[in-house]
Amino acid sequence: MTKLDLPKKGSVELLKEIIAERAKGVNAKFFARVGDDWTERVQAFIDAAGNPEVIKQWDESLANPTPFLTLYNSPADGHAHQIVLSAMREKKLQICPSCGEDGTPHTLDHYLPKTDFPHFSVIPANLSPMCDICQGHKLAETLDKDDLRIFIHPYFDQFVENRVLRIVVGEPYEAPHSFELMPMDGLEADLEALLLRHVAGLKLQPRFVHFVKEMHGHLIRTVANMRALDQNVVHQIRSFRKLEAGRGKNGWRHIYFASVLKDGDLLDWLVNGQLPEFIDTLPDSDNED
Template sequence: MLQDMRQHELPICPACGELGRPNTLDHYLPKDVYPHFCVTPVNLFPMCDACQLAKGTKVGDARFPRFFIHPYFDVFVAERVVYLKIEAPFEAPAFSLEIADHLEQADAGLVRKHIRELAIHLRYATYFRNQYRRLLRLTSAMRNSGQDIRQTLETFRVGAAEPSLNAWEHVFYASVLENDDLIDYLCTAQLPSLL
């Protein structure tokens, strides 16, 4: 059974949405604290090394019974649960994560704790800065070849929606397309010369 679970074909970490095949199985309820659940299939799921290291043996407490989203039972994560806010000046924007406002209060609280406890926001920051620089280079190339920037970015967004709307690349491109001021900047403004 464990061997079968390790042979998964997930292209992203179900805990954080980072691209790359997770190479370990994590115990949702830590085996040191709950040894009787250590080989229960619903207690095991693939997770990337960064998430597993941050998670460790953390469990909830009386005030917050759960710190982590469970990829099998928390079905609300089939929808997009985080949004990236990209704020001007667009030459050097500020990025912040926002929790989807369509979530119920308890689910939104769980997403916040999950992001905080796994330190996802810190890894997001690096990824989104690098992805934004890539976006500026791509935009420059699209302009030079006469491509429709919005339509091309929409194609990127659609392509990144699989396997999850919470995959980092999808969150990025969806957030870019939802920001009309940023799209206007990408289409018409003088882009930074050092890309």
Template sequence: MVAKIPKPEDNSIDVLKLVLGERVKYKKFYGRIAPDLTARYQQYDDQKGCPSGMPPLSLRDYVDTDNEETARKKSLIGLYDPAEDKYPYNELEKLRKKNKLLACPVCGELGRPRTLDHCLPKTTYPEFAINLLNLVPACDWCQGEKLADYQNAAGTRSFLHPYYDEVNRPLYSIMLQAPYLTPVITFEIRNDLPRGLQDLVASHLDGISFWERFKEYFESSYLNVIRMASDTREAGMITVATAIQSAYQLQVGKGVNSWDAVVYRSLLEDADVMEFLQNGELPEFP
């Protein structure tokens, strides 16, 4: 996860109880499963979304036939698509449309995320289809492309969790190789992170195809940086470093790992690139 964000305002277990209280259809099934659903929601929070020791519930334990098991899995998943006058429609809309985020907490791309990602996929964990702590605001790309490999070989999470992981710190940098007018760029997870966090960041970013997306963004963003450097040098009032530092301070408020913040921070940390931007030969701009 590129940013830690506050947990949802609504209590997940309270919302679950409201949802179950509305169930008229399949009342027998929901009556049987309700105590274990409540306990499982608490376990999810206690384990910070880690699937280790928390296999999906066996729905066959709460129904009388195999066919009913399949149908009740579908109905659990269907709770995620309620009518407007049913729970948890308003709670889900609040996470989607009123999250007040300025960048996707899953990848850092700028712009308010308008979809929700199930951290533990609802097709595998239908019992968590409406667990608010399992639902994270995400951009369209992350919601659609995030790999379903939620668990690593050790049985723990293979992704960062925005409600639990302490990741409001620089996680990665972009490295530039000369010629700096058209540099070769590479991506590097920061080596000042704890080793376990480095591994988790690596698996998370691989799961959302981060580098493929960010590289294209950086290439276009760097052209704007060169223009900024040219304009700053022509004005002669401040140094290029000061201009980029000011731009960084504006962007870091959107998230320390928002994409523009990563661009400016990476440049500021590279003395050779900053020397080029301040004193190297830059193209003329109209």
């Protein structure tokens, strides 16, 4: 969950260019007829922050999806939307904005799916980078059984500018029985509920736990090494956290280090506790690869 800046070219601004370019094409009449309604609907999308609880489907685009979908699926070279789409695809992130896992998210996700909302298929505010795993879980879902939106929108949901998740490490610390992914305390109730739907919708808990188990083992080994070298364990973990905060406050590594630093008992065990003996085998040279 990362807050992203809205794409530079505004969605309504781009839409006007698309409609102007279509004035001479094969679907000229179609776009001339729907242009004003379409623009209104895109403006309504922006005003409603893309929220599927309030944004209605459009009979016109459901009846005639092809002209809209073609814009996204086969954008003509040099046309306004082709330039915007390739710029969005070229922008390489290091962390998936939806889940926080490391790695370059390769696909553009349609926040409102193009099957249900063909007229938003090419609208920048509806498109954001996402990793393949998230995309495989999100599919065309938008609302839960109570008609509440499931997913956080990376352009509009400001609250993910701050860290929103923490991990609770269960004892024994050398081989924890559990790692539990939890919302941060103090979130507004509706935002916390949205976050929990998002976490469940992307099956984040098992994915995060798989990652954090390994990370925790690495940290214990590294801490054993720090202690052998008389380094200040807490200062070192703080510097790991700071490094990761720069990459993304809701990145998995940042959530882990920040959670360790907030857990007094775990921190005390790392500083003073009995570490497993077999682990103190890290090289202490900076030249090791």
